[in-house]
Each structure stands twice: as structure tokens, then as C-alpha cells.
Amino acid sequence: MSEKTKTHADETQRTGSEHETGTRGEGTVCPECSGDLVKDGERGETVCEDCGLVVETDEIDRGPEWRAFDAHEKDEKSRVGAPTTNMMHDRGLSTNIDWRDKDAYGRTLASNQRQKMNRLRKWNERFRTQDSKERNLKQALGEIDRMASALGLPDSVRETTSVIYRRALSEDLLPGRSIEGVATASLYAAARQAGIPRSLDELTNVSRVEKDEIARTYRYVIRELELEIQPADPESYVPRFASSLALSEETNRQARELLADAKRRGIHSGKSPVGLAAAAIYAAARLSNERVTQREVSDVAEISEVTIRNRYQELLDEDGQ
DNA sequence: ATGGTTTTTACTGCGTC
DNA sequence: GACGCGGTAAAAACCAT
Numbered sequence: 119m120s121e122k123t124k125t126h127a128d129e130t131q132r133t134g135s136e137h138e139t140g141t142r143g144e145g146t147v148c149p150e151c152s153g154d155l156v157k158d159g160e161r162g163e164t165v166c167e168d169c170g171l172v173v174e175t176d177e178i179d180r181g182p183e184w185r186a187f188d189a190h191e192k193d194e195k196s197r198v199g200a201p202t203t204n205m206m207h208d209r210g211l212s213t214n215i216d217w218r219d220k221d222a223y224g225r226t227l228a229s230n231q232r233q234k235m236n237r238l239r240k241w242n243e244r245f246r247t248q249d250s251k252e253r254n255l256k257q258a259l260g261e262i263d264r265m266a267s268a269l270g271l272p273d274s275v276r277e278t279t280s281v282i283y284r285r286a287l288s289e290d291l292l293p294g295r296s297i298e299g300v301a302t303a304s305l306y307a308a309a310r311q312a313g314i315p316r317s318l319d320e321l322t323n324v325s326r327v328e329k330d331e332i333a334r335t336y337r338y339v340i341r342e343l344e345l346e347i348q349p350a351d352p353e354s355y356v357p358r359f360a361s362s363l364a365l366s367e368e369t370n371r372q373a374r375e376l377l378a379d380a381k382r383r384g385i386h387s388g389k390s391p392v393g394l395a396a397a398a399i400y401a402a403a404r405l406s407n408e409r410v411t412q413r414e415v416s417d418v419a420e421i422s423e424v425t426i427r428n429r430y431q432e433l434l435d436e437d438g439q
Numbered sequence: 440a441t442g443g444t445t446t447t448t449a450c451t452g453c454g455t456c
Numbered sequence: 457g458a459c460g461c462g463g464t465a466a467a468a469a470c471c472a473t
Contacts, residue, residue, distance in 0.1 A: 411459090412460075422447050427463080428445095
């Protein structure tokens, strides 16, 4: 555990004055309006029912529990690990044996000690991944990470994906399905849930699994885990497409306006959100005299030109009246 | 499986650079 | 003449039943 202290090193300045308010007005009555106090367990706050005054904030501080004024103190005081994360198969909680052959003081180990450490490392690694579900998770999380990077999805989505995948695993949804498939489906679901959807085609490009299987597995996972995911909002595709076509902010905005309008008139139901987004972009670009061909839009949106034409007409029809 | 809807494929003619 | 665009018909894909 010698070198694992860096994680919080840069947030060492906190004043410690936050907690002074919490200790004063203890009791069951609000000091401000004498209303009843209730504990909001989720947020770790004690709040007045009547006036909403937060009397006590008792939150969990995930920052360092110490302050360091120089590098030396940092080494001495630090005994905290990294925050736990769902993105590691063991939530980052298992033992890791440093690969450097140094003792706690940084001295190099004697050769017999080195051999011992090698054996320990080997066995530790074996035990750590022994359980088949753990091995399964390890592989899946690797895949998820790879695909999420390829699609430019943020860590928050990866976390959500991990959670979904874990649930699928613990509810025995895996047998009969591939790890890859479930991992991809989980990612697809997580991205949509986060409002930054990727189309099935995009998923297919980075996954080792066929589109059909992704879709099938996705439906299955959604149903079994009772995840409620509303159809993707066309507008959420717009900024990404617009930027890969190097279109202006104005066009971007106009495209979303067209979509909002279409939504109001109910033109969008049943149509593919991606197609709608693509058409809106094309229409907006055309309205503001930016040159984009249908071909280019259809390329980035992975939708046919015909579909763009059809949607595009509908959009402008409605707009013109 | 089936039927209805949407998307894609393939092909067309027209205008422009 | 290549290219972008618009249209059409038929095939394929999708979805709920």
C-alpha cells in the first residue's frame, strides 16, 4: 500500500469551518421558527419541516480526513484509499500487492523475500478472480470500458452501465447469453438513460456482437430488470451530429427548434429519432445557408438519404404553416 | 406467424458546376 | 459528365399482436 496516496493529494485545503453550525442548535425544534425537525436520510441532513432550514448537515465527507502542509506530512498522515467505484469488478476493494520489490520504507527486498512476494502476488491474483462471476464481471467491465471510450461516453455512463450489468448478473440473466451482448446492451441502456444516447448502429460498430443480438438482449434486460427507459429524444443527437459536421451553433439551435416544433405537432411518433435528428440538421443547415449534403448527414447519422428527405419534407411542411 | 408501418435499396430524371 | 437532389417502387426490417 505504499504508493496509493495520490488520489486526494490536490484537495488538501479545506478550512474545517463547515461543521461549526451543526453542533449548536441541537434539539427537536427549529431554532428559527420552532417547527419540527426531520432527518432527511438520503442527503444526510436535518431539516426543519416548516421553513426548510437545514439545521445540521451530517454528510459523508469522501475527501481526506487530514490536512497536509507539505509533502512529508502527506506521506505520514495519509491512510485513506481510493473512493470505491463500480467500474472495477471488486469495487476496488480487494488487496493489491505492489509490483515493486520494495518494503514499506522503500528499501529493496532481499532475494528470498522477493520470491515470497512473487508467490503471494500469484496466489492473491488467483483468489481474487476465482469466483466465476467475478471473472465474468472483470471481462465485462473491460469491454464496457473499451466501448465507452470508443463512443466518447463519460465515466458517469460507465458507472451506470456497471450497475446495470451487476444487476443482470445477480439476477442470473447471463446464462444463455454472451457476456459481450449483455455488456453492450447495458451500455446502450445506460447511455439512453443518461440522455446521451448512441444509436444501435454506433453500438454495433464498437461491439463484438451483432446488432440483432444487442437489440434482443437489450429488450430482455430492460424487461427483466424493469428499467424504464423512454424513447430517445431526437434532440439529444443534434449537438453531436452538428459538431462532427462542423456546423454553427446557430444551426444547432435551429435544428433543435425544428424538432421541438415537430414534437408539438406529434410528427415524431413512430419515426426513428436518429432520422428526425438528421433531417432537422439538414434542414437547419440549409435554412442558414451552410453547405451540407444529404450524403454527409446520412454518413454521420448512419441513416439513409431517403429517410432524411422524407423527414425533412415533413419538418418543413409543418414549419411553413 | 402476421399485418401494418417505417426504413432501405436501387433506379430515375433534372439542374448545376 | 459528375454531383447533389427529389421522387418512386419494391424489398427489407421493425414492432405489436
